[in-house]
Amino acid sequence: MGLISLIQPLDYESRSSYNLVLKATDNSGSGLSSSANVFIEVQDVQDQDPYFVNAPYSATVEENTPAVRHTWTLYLCPMM
Numbered sequence: 001m002g003l004i005s006l007i008q009p010l011d012y013e014s015r016s017s018y019n020l021v022l023k024a025t026d027n028s029g030s031g032l033s034s035s036a037n038v039f040i041e042v043q044d045v046q047d048q049d050p051y052f053v054n055a056p057y058s059a060t061v062e063e064n065t066p067a068v069r070h071t072w073t074l075y076l077c078p079m080m
């Protein structure tokens with residue numbers, strides 16, 4: 001029986017997958033062994049600050065414009 005464990009947290013942005021080759025060897029000294037591949041896919045989670053698309057922005061407002069609420073649509077993308 002074997003155990004695969006992490007020695008540090010994984011970071012999807014640095015590396016999204018790992019392909020491990022495991023080898024089992026018989027302790028009797030007979031030279032018997034076997035190997036298997038283990039593919040580990042790191043699941044991405046939202047852990048990055050969002051960012052503005054195409055920033056900086058600009059807008060034009062005429063002077064003496066009544067003080068009412070003006071809205072502009074800005075596009076914000078989450079960094080996965």
Ligand SMILES: [Ca+2]
Pocket residue numbers: 012013044045046047048079080
């Ligand atoms: Ca992420």
